[in-house]
Amino acid sequence: MLDKHYQPAAVEARIHAAWEEAQAFKAGRAPNQSGGKNAPYCIVIPPPNVTGSLHMGHALNNTLQDILCRFERMRGRDVLWQPGTDHAGIATQMVVERKLAADKQPGRRDLGREKFLAKVWEWKAESGGTIVNQLKRLGASCDWSRERFTMDEGLSKAVVEFFVKLDEAGLIYKAKRLVNWDPKFQTAISDLEVEQKEIKGHLWHFRYPLKGVTFNPEDSATYIVIATTRPETLLGDTAVAVNPKDERYQHLIGKFVVLPLVGRDIPIVGDDYSDPEKGSGAVKITPAHDFNDFEVGRRHNLEQINIFDDFARINDAAPAAYRGLDRIIARKQIVADLEALGLVEKIEPHTHVVPHGDRSAVPVEPYLTDQWYVNVKPLAERAMTAVRTGKTKMMPLNREQDFYRWMENIEPWCISRQLWWGHQIPVWYDHEGNYYVARNETDAMSKALIKWGKAVPLKRDPDVLDTWFSSALWPFSTLGWPEQSPDLAKYYPNATLVTGFDILFFWVARMMMAGLFTQDEVPFHEVYLHGLVRDEKGRKMSKTLGNVIDPLDVINVYGADALRFTLALLAAQGRDPKLGLKTAESNRNFATKLWNASRFAEMNECVRVKGFDPASVKLPINRWIAGETQKAAAAVTAGIEAYKFNEAAGAIYDFTWGQFCDWYLELIKPVLIGDDETAKAETRAMVAWTLDQILKLLHPFMPFITEELWAHMVEHGEKRASLLCHSAWPTFDGLVDAAVEAEIGWVVRVISEVRSVRTEMKVPAAAKIGLTVLGDEKSVADRVIRHEDTIKRLARLDQISFAKLAPKGSAQIVLEDATVALPLEGVIDMSAERARIAKEQAKTQDELAKVMAKLGNAELMAKAPETVVEELRERHEAFTATLKKLEAALKRIED
RNA sequence: GGGCGCGUAGCUCAGCGGUAGAGCACUACAUUGACAUUGUAGGGGUCACAGGUUCGAUCCCUGUCGCGCCCACCA
Numbered sequence: 014m015l016d017k018h019y020q021p022a023a024v025e026a027r028i029h030a031a032w033e034e035a036q037a038f039k040a041g042r043a044p045n046q047s048g049g050k051n052a053p054y055c056i057v058i059p060p061p062n063v064t065g066s067l068h069m070g071h072a073l074n075n076t077l078q079d080i081l082c083r084f085e086r087m088r089g090r091d092v093l094w095q096p097g098t099d100h101a102g103i104a105t106q107m108v109v110e111r112k113l114a115a116d117k118q119p120g121r122r123d124l125g126r127e128k129f130l131a132k133v134w135e136w137k138a139e140s141g142g143t144i145v146n147q148l149k150r151l152g153a154s155c156d157w158s159r160e161r162f163t164m165d166e167g168l169s170k171a172v173v174e175f176f177v178k179l180d181e182a183g184l185i186y187k188a189k190r191l192v193n194w195d196p197k198f199q200t201a202i203s204d205l206e207v208e209q210k211e212i213k214g215h216l217w218h219f220r221y222p223l224k225g226v227t228f229n230p231e232d233s234a235t236y237i238v239i240a241t242t243r244p245e246t247l248l249g250d251t252a253v254a255v256n257p258k259d260e261r262y263q264h265l266i267g268k269f270v271v272l273p274l275v276g277r278d279i280p281i282v283g284d285d286y287s288d289p290e291k292g293s294g295a296v297k298i299t300p301a302h303d304f305n306d307f308e309v310g311r312r313h314n315l316e317q318i319n320i321f322d323d324f325a326r327i328n329d330a331a332p333a334a335y336r337g338l339d340r341i342i343a344r345k346q347i348v349a350d351l352e353a354l355g356l357v358e359k360i361e362p363h364t365h366v367v368p369h370g371d372r373s374a375v376p377v378e379p380y381l382t383d384q385w386y387v388n389v390k391p392l393a394e395r396a397m398t399a400v401r402t403g404k405t406k407m408m409p410l411n412r413e414q415d416f417y418r419w420m421e422n423i424e425p426w427c428i429s430r431q432l433w434w435g436h437q438i439p440v441w442y443d444h445e446g447n448y449y450v451a452r453n454e455t456d457a458m459s460k461a462l463i464k465w466g467k468a469v470p471l472k473r474d475p476d477v478l479d480t481w482f483s484s485a486l487w488p489f490s491t492l493g494w495p496e497q498s499p500d501l502a503k504y505y506p507n508a509t510l511v512t513g514f515d516i517l518f519f520w521v522a523r524m525m526m527a528g529l530f531t532q533d534e535v536p537f538h539e540v541y542l543h544g545l546v547r548d549e550k551g552r553k554m555s556k557t558l559g560n561v562i563d564p565l566d567v568i569n570v571y572g573a574d575a576l577r578f579t580l581a582l583l584a585a586q587g588r589d590p591k592l593g594l595k596t597a598e599s600n601r602n603f604a605t606k607l608w609n610a611s612r613f614a615e616m617n618e619c620v621r622v623k624g625f626d627p628a629s630v631k632l633p634i635n636r637w638i639a640g641e642t643q644k645a646a647a648a649v650t651a652g653i654e655a656y657k658f659n660e661a662a663g664a665i666y667d668f669t670w671g672q673f674c675d676w677y678l679e680l681i682k683p684v685l686i687g688d689d690e691t692a693k694a695e696t697r698a699m700v701a702w703t704l705d706q707i708l709k710l711l712h713p714f715m716p717f718i719t720e721e722l723w724a725h726m727v728e729h730g731e732k733r734a735s736l737l738c739h740s741a742w743p744t745f746d747g748l749v750d751a752a753v754e755a756e757i758g759w760v761v762r763v764i765s766e767v768r769s770v771r772t773e774m775k776v777p778a779a780a781k782i783g784l785t786v787l788g789d790e791k792s793v794a795d796r797v798i799r800h801e802d803t804i805k806r807l808a809r810l811d812q813i814s815f816a817k818l819a820p821k822g823s824a825q826i827v828l829e830d831a832t833v834a835l836p837l838e839g840v841i842d843m844s845a846e847r848a849r850i851a852k853e854q855a856k857t858q859d860e861l862a863k864v865m866a867k868l869g870n871a872e873l874m875a876k877a878p879e880t881v882v883e884e885l886r887e888r889h890e891a892f893t894a895t896l897k898k899l900e901a902a903l904k905r906i907e908d
Numbered sequence: 909g910g911g912c913g914c915g916u917a918g919c920u921c922a923g924c925g926g927u928a929g930a931g932c933a934c935u936a937c938a939u940u941g942a943c944a945u946u947g948u949a950g951g952g953g954u955c956a957c958a959g960g961u962u963c964g965a966u967c968c969c970u971g972u973c974g975c976g977c978c979c980a981c982c983a
Contacts, residue, residue, distance in 0.1 A: 015942095017942090017943085018943095018945080019945090209979095209980080216983075239983080240983050241983060242983065243983085286982085286983095287983085288982070288983080291982070291983055292983045293983085294983095295983090296982095296983050297983080303981075303983090304981045304982095305981050305982065305983085306981095306983095307981095308981095363983095365982090365983090366980090366981095368981085379981085409913095411912065411913080412912090414911075414912075415911080415912075415978070415979080418910095418911070418978095418979070419978095419979075422979090422980090514977095514978090515978090517978095518978095518979095544977095545977090549919080549920065550920095551920095551975090551976080582921095582922095582931090583920095583921085585921080585922070588913070588914065588921090588976095589976085589977085590921095591920060591921080592920095593919085593920065593932085595919090595920080595931085595932055595933090596920075596931070596932080598932090598945080599931060599932065599945090600931095601945070602943095602945045602946090603945095604945090605943070605945045605946095606942095606943065606945080606946085608942090608943080608945095609942045609943035609945090609946090610942065610943080611942085612942045612943075613942030613943080614942080615942085616942065617942085659921090659922070660922085663922075663930080666930095666931095667930085674942090674943085675947085678942080679947095682941095765948090765949090768948060768949060769948095769949060769950085771937090771948090771949080772936075772937070772948075772949040772950065773949085773950085775936085775937090777937095778937070778938060807948095809948095
């Protein structure tokens with residue numbers, strides 16, 4: 014006997030153990046009775062940061078993937094949900110460094126590369142399993158036996174192979190360029206890792222004295238005013254630019270100014286970049302510290318003077334007074350010094366965007382360094398073509414626009430990072446600085462040997478690769494590439510990728526490029542991009558706001574099923590889901606409702622009957638629920654197939670609660686307590702059967718409780734042998750019976766109507782009332798008689814009687830001595846319905862006339878409208894049939 | 909500056925050319941009956957605003973206002 018309450022914690026642990034024991038999610042299983050096809054279906058998990066812990070975004074992402082995987086597994090496909098974790102370069106290095114500091118241990122630099130990396134691996138061994146265990150608690154049905162890590166041996170091999178192949182294709186190069194430099198981590202970062210933040214700063218207007226004249230603050234002819242938001246870069250200025258069309262400054266082009274504080278003579282150049290509308294119309298040019306200035310510098314052959322060190326402190330290229338100062342302090346100092354010299358014209362408040370490191374949250378500096386780049390342009394072209402031709406489809410569709418926009422404007426990808434935690438770049442240098450890209454040191458040596466004719470000592474590039482470089486390979490590196498493994502052949506391309514749209518460029522785009530480049534084939538056929546989980550007010554969840562909802566807390570309180578169901582219901586396309594605990598609570602209640610419905614079935618000995626066929630039941634009520642089950646199954650299936658998880662979840666929720674519990678179980682109670690044994694037996698079997706279908710349809714969303722109930726339902730006194738997660742997905746045909754649907758619908762409406770009248774008239778609960786059905790329509794009377802017990806019970810009527818003295822099809826309720834007439838037909842407002850149909854017909858006639866007029870088809874015009882409609886319908890049907898045939902044929906060809 | 913999305917019940921959101929929907933909240937009644945983690949009934953909406961298309965618009969088109977997100981090196 015089932016307990017009175019569902020206890021998620023205990024059940025989840027037990028079910029989880031059962032799944033593990035059975036290795037239920039291992040890929041390559043034999044097909045179940047659902048399909049015979051057993052076609053592979055592969056999803057790779059977006060690998061979470063190995064040092065991370067489960068947040069709501071993971072919960073949403075993995076719930077959706079799990080729904081798809083469980084659904085397809087039940088549909089008989091060979092599902093591989095590939096799990097694993099990401100080494101997450103900067104993030105992990107940061108976490109470990111922070112931990113060392115907190116433990117008062119020697120820092121990264123003190124330890125040195127080797128020892129520090131040992132610490133990171135230690136940390137990984139300690140806490141790397143956390144997120145995996147949390148995913149398991151969520152119910153993720155990954156094939157856990159195949160867990161991978163981006164830095165494990167095979168995947169590292171894939172990374173090297175990818176690098177070498179890119180190099181062989183001439184797509185890798187090293188260049189000294191301005192990069193986004195993160196002074197906190199002392200590494201380059203890619204454009205994508207830069208966040209623009211709006212900052213309230215100042216616009217400083219400085220006077221740069223002209224060379225050859227004596228500076229006089231009173232005489233504007235002795236200086237030129239430039240405006241800047243970054244005074245400290247003055248130390249690296251190598252020109253002042255004015256617009257050649259700007260009459261104020263034209264005469265100064267070719268002259269020089271003396272750079273204040275530094276004393277360097279720098280030219281005034283004419284360049285379109287200078288916008289007369291902005292600032293003073295004259296702009297200082299610092300080629301080594303600004304992307305625009307870099308370009309201006311190139312055009313005018315200007316010197317690039319780097320004034321920062323790796324920490325963004327002023328270096329030795331600057332006057333002694335500023336050396337070693339942090340950039341912020343240097344800024345203040347420089348402004349103060351200029352002020353003292355009378356060189357500050359004015360200071361205006363100014364709001365502008367400042368680039369920040371997305372991990373470090375400090376402003377990044379454009380910084381001149383040697384870095385490795387991938388020329389991704391040709392790869393991007395292929396990726397765009399693949400999306401354009403529909404080889405990979407993105408959902409929601411409008412994300413494809415974002416994808417194209419980014420791909421079309423793609424810049425070279427800076428892949429080197431000055432970190433220690435990551436894949437070290439497979440490049441070796443000789444004593445002259447020549448470099449050799451190689452799969453390993455031995456290969457590099459032999460390459461050097463060819464060049465020099467003798468063995469020369471080599472040194473490996475100390476930099477590591479961008480984390481996303483290895484993530485880009487995830488859909489095939491996890492399957493064994495660079496080996497041509499059977500798994501790779503079987504599961505690549507993956508079926509679907511489910512991820513947040515926030516990493517569309519970081520990850521999805523790069524997987525597309527890497528996949529097409531190495532495998533000559535897209536990595537996945539469909540991409541489903543979901544939103545970011547927000548709090549119930551729509552704000553981002555953040556520690557500072559204190560509005561973070563920890564998925565594990567929700568699981569502990571309401572159960573994993575409730576959380577999953579809540580997330581599924583929120584996953585409507587095209588908008589960020591907002592999560593409140595109230596929804597989780599009501600979905601917990603839904604689980605309880607299902608639990609109790611099962612209890613009811615158990616108490617009434619509703620046992621599954623072997624060989625039971627829902628198409629053969631006789632009682633209208635049973636035929637009705639069979640039809641409703643078919644409709645629900647179709648709705649859930651269609652919802653999941655279309656990635657409309659909210660609709661799918663909503664469909665099974667409504668069916669379970671609104672149809673099965675609220676109506677069906679109530680309607681059959683008279684049968685179950687009656688003495689018609691045949692009817693009773695049929696109904697019991699029907700209850701058990703329907704419940705089975707509910708468990709299956711709900712399983713992808715609520716795997717734990719459904720698996721538990723499935724195991725609990727006995728068949729001939731025995732526990733079921735097989736797991737629900739391996740059972741066949743329900744697909745039905747021919748169970749919907751329009752006549753039965755109409756009849757039960759009518760009964761339902763009569764009951765509702767009587768109930769409503771009771772409430773409106775404030776009939777005391779204890780009052781005895783009866784319903785008198787008036788009129789002499791036999792069909793109405795028959796229905797009433799057929800469902801008399803049910804109607805009496807659910808409408809709480811004392812008696813039902815019949816009378817002829819009233820308009821047809823109406824009824825009256827007798828309240829002790831008062832009598833209330835109730836139009837039975839009014840339940841289905843026939844007059845309104847008829848009016849609607851009449852209108853519809855008028856419209857059709859109208860449109861028809863228009864169409865005919867437009868066509869000017871004399872032949873058609875000559876005929877009566879009814880004939881034309883008939884003819885058109887036939888043509889339409891013939892056309893549709895042909896279309897269907899064509900589609901089927903096409904599908905066969907594809908298969 | 910460019911792009912995308914969103915304004916529907918008190919709240920969170922579905923829906924979408926043909927009589928406005930759900931959950932939660934609210935009101936009334938019920939409750940030894942599978943379930944108070946419940947049931948029944950009810951109140952509550954010019955579907956942001958203004959034009960247009962249509963027999964008919966919450967839905968399609970245009971514009972306005974408000975909100976959010978993404979991309980962008982402009983002093």
